[in-house]
Amino acid sequence: MFTHQxxxxxxxxxxxxxxxxxxxxxxxxxEVARVEALRSMGLSYKQMEDDGVMLPVRDMHVTYHKPAxxxxxxxxxxxxxxxxxxxxxxRYEVRNEENELLTEATTTLVFIDKSTGRPCRAPxxxxxxxxxxxA
Amino acid sequence: MFTHQxxxxxxxxxxxxxxxxxxxxxxxxxEVARVEALRSMGLSYKQMEDDGVMLPVRDMHVTYHKPAxxxxxxxxxxxxxxxxxxxxxxRYEVRNEENELLTEATTTLVFIDKSTGRPCRAPxxxxxxxxxxxA
Amino acid sequence: MFTHQxxxxxxxxxxxxxxxxxxxxxxxxxEVARVEALRSMGLSYKQMEDDGVMLPVRDMHVTYHKPAxxxxxxxxxxxxxxxxxxxxxxRYEVRNEENELLTEATTTLVFIDKSTGRPCRAPxxxxxxxxxxxA
Amino acid sequence: MFTHQxxxxxxxxxxxxxxxxxxxxxxxxxEVARVEALRSMGLSYKQMEDDGVMLPVRDMHVTYHKPAxxxxxxxxxxxxxxxxxxxxxxRYEVRNEENELLTEATTTLVFIDKSTGRPCRAPxxxxxxxxxxxA
Numbered sequence: 001m002f003t004h005q006x007x008x009x010x011x012x013x014x015x016x017x018x019x020x021x022x023x024x025x026x027x028x029x030x031e032v033a034r035v036e037a038l039r040s041m042g043l044s045y046k047q048m049e050d051d052g053v054m055l056p057v058r059d060m061h062v063t064y065h066k067p068a069x070x071x072x073x074x075x076x077x078x079x080x081x082x083x084x085x086x087x088x089x090x091r092y093e094v095r096n097e098e099n100e101l102l103t104e105a106t107t108t109l110v111f112i113d114k115s116t117g118r119p120c121r122a123p124x125x126x127x128x129x130x131x132x133x134x135a
Numbered sequence: 136m137f138t139h140q141x142x143x144x145x146x147x148x149x150x151x152x153x154x155x156x157x158x159x160x161x162x163x164x165x166e167v168a169r170v171e172a173l174r175s176m177g178l179s180y181k182q183m184e185d186d187g188v189m190l191p192v193r194d195m196h197v198t199y200h201k202p203a204x205x206x207x208x209x210x211x212x213x214x215x216x217x218x219x220x221x222x223x224x225x226r227y228e229v230r231n232e233e234n235e236l237l238t239e240a241t242t243t244l245v246f247i248d249k250s251t252g253r254p255c256r257a258p259x260x261x262x263x264x265x266x267x268x269x270a
Numbered sequence: 271m272f273t274h275q276x277x278x279x280x281x282x283x284x285x286x287x288x289x290x291x292x293x294x295x296x297x298x299x300x301e302v303a304r305v306e307a308l309r310s311m312g313l314s315y316k317q318m319e320d321d322g323v324m325l326p327v328r329d330m331h332v333t334y335h336k337p338a339x340x341x342x343x344x345x346x347x348x349x350x351x352x353x354x355x356x357x358x359x360x361r362y363e364v365r366n367e368e369n370e371l372l373t374e375a376t377t378t379l380v381f382i383d384k385s386t387g388r389p390c391r392a393p394x395x396x397x398x399x400x401x402x403x404x405a
Numbered sequence: 406m407f408t409h410q411x412x413x414x415x416x417x418x419x420x421x422x423x424x425x426x427x428x429x430x431x432x433x434x435x436e437v438a439r440v441e442a443l444r445s446m447g448l449s450y451k452q453m454e455d456d457g458v459m460l461p462v463r464d465m466h467v468t469y470h471k472p473a474x475x476x477x478x479x480x481x482x483x484x485x486x487x488x489x490x491x492x493x494x495x496r497y498e499v500r501n502e503e504n505e506l507l508t509e510a511t512t513t514l515v516f517i518d519k520s521t522g523r524p525c526r527a528p529x530x531x532x533x534x535x536x537x538x539x540a
Contacts, residue, residue: 012440013292013433017285017340023192024162024283028418031159035417035476046476056199057158063194070287071440071451147305148298148427152420152475159418163283170282170341181341205422206305206316293462294436297429326469327428333464 002080002133004037009071020067026094027060030107033076034090041129053123055109058087062105066096073097083134084122086111137215137268139172144206155202161229162195165242168211169225176264188258190244193222197240201231208232218269219257221246272350272403274307279341290337296364297330300377303346304360311399323393325379328357332375336366343367353404354392356381407485407538409442414476425472431499432465435512438481439495446534458528460514463492467510471501478502488539489527491516 014025035045045055068074079091087108094103113120121127149160170180180190203209214226222245229238248255256262284295305315315325338344349361357380364373383390391397419430440450450460473479484496492515499508518525526532 011433012286012436013294015287016282017287017289018189018191019287020191022162022283023195024159024166027157027159027162028416031417044476054153056153056155056202059196059198060158061194061196064192067191071449146298147301147421148429150422151417152422152424154422157418163281166282179341206314288459288461290461292432293465294429294432297427297432301429324423326423326425326472329466329468330428331464331466334462337461 002037002041002130004033004040004078006033006036006076006078007073008032008076009073010068012070015070018067019069021069023062023064026062026064026103026105029074029076029094030060030078030090030092030105033078033092034107037078037080037090043126043129048123048126049114051123052114053120054112054114055088056112058108058110060105060107062103064103066100066102068094068096068102074102080130080133083130084111084126086119086121088122137172137176137265139168139175139213141168141171141211141213142208143167143211144208145203147205150205153202154204156204158197158199161197161199161238161240164209164211164229165195165213165225165227165240168213168227169242172213172215172225178261178264183258183261184249186258187249188255189247189249190223191247193243193245195240195242197238199238201235201237203229203231203237209237215265215268218265219246219261221254221256223257272307272311272400274303274310274348276303276306276346276348277343278302278346279343280338282340285340288337289339291339293332293334296332296334296373296375299344299346299364300330300348300360300362300375303348303362304377307348307350307360313396313399318393318396319384321393322384323390324382324384325358326382328378328380330375330377332373334373336370336372338364338366338372344372350400350403353400354381354396356389356391358392407442407446407535409438409445409483411438411441411481411483412478413437413481414478415473417475420475423472424474426474428467428469431467431469431508431510434479434481434499435465435483435495435497435510438483438497439512442483442485442495443531448531448534453528453531454519456528457519458525459517459519460493461517463513463515465510465512467508469508471505471507473499473501473507479507485535485538488535489516489531491524491526493527 010021016022075095077093089108092105111120145156151157210230212228224243227240280291286292345365347363359378362375381390415426421427480500482498494513497510516525
């Protein structure tokens with residue numbers, strides 16, 4: 001299993017008139033969390049895309065337990081529970097400064113060869129890095 | 136069963152460098168779709184909130200089949216499959232101008248009494264309007 | 271002079287914890303307003319871009335007089351005060367249902383030839399349509 | 406004069422189909438920049454708002470010289486050129502990793518007493534901290 005933590009503060013823009021972080025904003029937080037998780041392994045999502053493989057989201061499941069608020073430091077823990085192949089699955093937990101679990105989510109993304117527009121296996125350099133975590 | 140259709144066009148702001156509507160934007164589309172669905176029944180979500188009941192999202196599940204693109208007319212069909220009680224569940228289908236199914240989703244929202252911060256039953260005027268659809 | 275009106279309702283996502291429409295959201299409203307203004311003349315911004323001319327924003331000036339609120343019908347009046355050449359300037363006024371002037375803004379956009387990445391004259395079909403308004 | 410630097414990376418969500426950071430997103434970047442500038446002085450914008458003074462934006466002027474791209478490290482330099490009174494003016498410069506000037510902007514914000522809804526002087530603790538920079 002691979003795990004990584006990212007900390008971010010909700011922007012004013014991301015709150016709503018209820019005073020909560022808007023439920024649709026978490027998709028951005030998960031994006032930041034998985035990109036930073038990959039970066040921590042030495043992988044650049046941008047570079048992978050520039051090299052011809054993109055990674056659109058296939059599904060997302062989010063459970064909102066408690067609201068997040070403006071400017072508090074949120075910790076997003078990202079888990080990759082299994083070795084990627086044509087897909088890569090991320091799991092996320094969002095916690096506030098009191099370590100309360102606010103949100104749980106999963107996303108599945110599909111590797112797409114930009115030249116063909118079709119699903120493809122994860123790039124070898126990515127797989128090589130991941131293998132160590134799932135030995 | 137209650138069903139309603141809303142049409143909207145993705146904004147340039149909502150696209151990403153892949154040329155797709157960003158996966159996190161759909162949460163906004165579902166918000167628009169359910170608010171317009173309620174409005175079509177004569178219900179104002181804003182008025183309900185001003186009257187002391189708010190309706191945060193408890194969970195969201197989205198499956199992305201195909202991408203949506205800038206400025207195409209998307210039809211969002213909203214379904215309410217069962218009578219609301221403490222929760223209300225919405226189901227959504229997003230289709231493009233060729234009637235291709237792009238996205239399927241569900242969201243569950245919880246009625247919260249703003250004065251207590253606790254879950255409550257759906258307001259009676261809302262229930263009265265819904266009963267006709269589930270007789 | 272060319273003028274056009276677009277009506278839109280602020281989304282919950284677009285409000286902030288102050289209960290106002292977030293100041294950065296107006297850029298999206300101006301985008302919608304100018305695209306709909308062009309559409310009303312028979313011009314598709316998307317088509318123009320697909321035909322090889324893009325139109326990035328060069329500057330934006332916004333004055334916020336009063337806040338806009340969730341779900342109220344906002345009327346955005348868009349003005350084009352002079353014939354486009356390498357640039358096109360839009361002016362906007364946002365009013366609420368009581369016809370109060372909430373926001374005034376201008377944006378200048380530059381026609382860019384996608385094949386060269388350099389500024390270019392406005393496409394002839396666009397100029398032909400505009401000439402009638404500035405005779 | 407007071408100056409502060411914040412670094413952030415554009416999110417995928419913030420790019421558009423042109424491959425650029427969307428022009429409306431910068432308002433969020435300026436928000437982050439000024440909140441972090443105040444934090445660096447020991448001031449919490451959130452605390453000030455919780456203490457009864459809010460700070461809506463009165464005007465914004467942005468000039469877009471060059472585009473910003475996905476995931477590059479942007480440096481936002483924030484300047485406060487004069488002592489705040491009923492208003493506070495921020496000036497911003499956005500630069501990329503090659504130190505190219507991408508965007509210049511100013512925003513003016515107004516201190517509002519939440520209990521009256523009317524403009525008020527900047528809170529004394531904020532003024533006390535600023536005085537040192539404008540002696």
